[in-house]
Amino acid sequence: MNMILLSIVIGEIAFWVFLFAGLLFRYVFKMKKLSTIFLLLTPLIDIFVLSATLIDLSRGAPAHFVHGLSAAYIGFTLIYGKRTIQWADRWAAYRWGAGNRPLKKKLVGKDELEHQWHEFKRFCSCMMIINVIISMFYFFVPPKQTFWFTYWIINNVGLIFIWLFVGPIWSKVKHNGKSST
Template sequence: MNLIFLAIIIGEIAFWIFLVSELLLRYVWGLNKLSIILLASTPLIDIFLLIITFIDLSNGTKPHFFHGLSATYIGFSITYGHKTIKWADQWAAYKWASGERPEKKKLHGKEKVKYQWREFSRFFVCAVIILTLVGIAFFIVPFEDTFWLIYWVVNIIGTVIIWLVFGPVKSILNNK
């Protein structure tokens, strides 16, 4: 099995173990300080994956699909991790602490357009993080070995354009 792919799997499993443990510590066992320490430790997962990826590339490994996937995982984790944690926390508060049931609001009109722009902006930041990490890899490996890095650059830029068209632009056109 590929080392980077294995590191991504370990990172994802660790994230969910940290998150579930944090929620159990807070809402079931009432250990708030310990839960905060565990929650504050989740960025260590991204640092672990970043170090493994750049060590692998620095040791002369030719970049492959999983190096770009690693950058993508880190970008999404940084950008969407807080939102995922907040979502899980709301549900845990509802299930275990008599909190209010989280509701998904149906958005219309200008509210939907604002939401689409906010989500696009969040993804744009994610894309910048991914492209920065992939860009750093270009300085580590010889140019002739950059096929997969170029693949990820094209993929991410294409995704930004598609999201822009089918997110904010579409919601603006549908709002008229």
């Protein structure tokens, strides 16, 4: 198995183990300090994945799809990791603590459109982080080996346009269609 892919898999497993352990210690064992330590360890996973990628590239490994995947993993965890932890914390509080059942709010009209724009901006931030990390990778490989980095950057820009159309623009079209009937 590729070292970078392995580091991503280990990172993802570690994230969920640290998250579960943190919530378990918080709500089941009532050990808030230990819980906090586990939850604070989650950002170290990104450092681990980034370090593995940079070490691999600096040792002369040819650029590959998984190097871009590691940047995507880091970008997604930086932007969506805190939200994932908060989501899991609400559910753990409900299941193991005295919290209320988390409700998913149905958004319609202007609220849905505002939500879609907010999520689009969050996604753009994620893609920007990924592309900045990938751009950093260019310094570690010869120019003739940068195909996969360029692929990832072009792909990410394309994903931004797709999200724009299936998110905010589609919500706007739906909102305008409903308000005129």
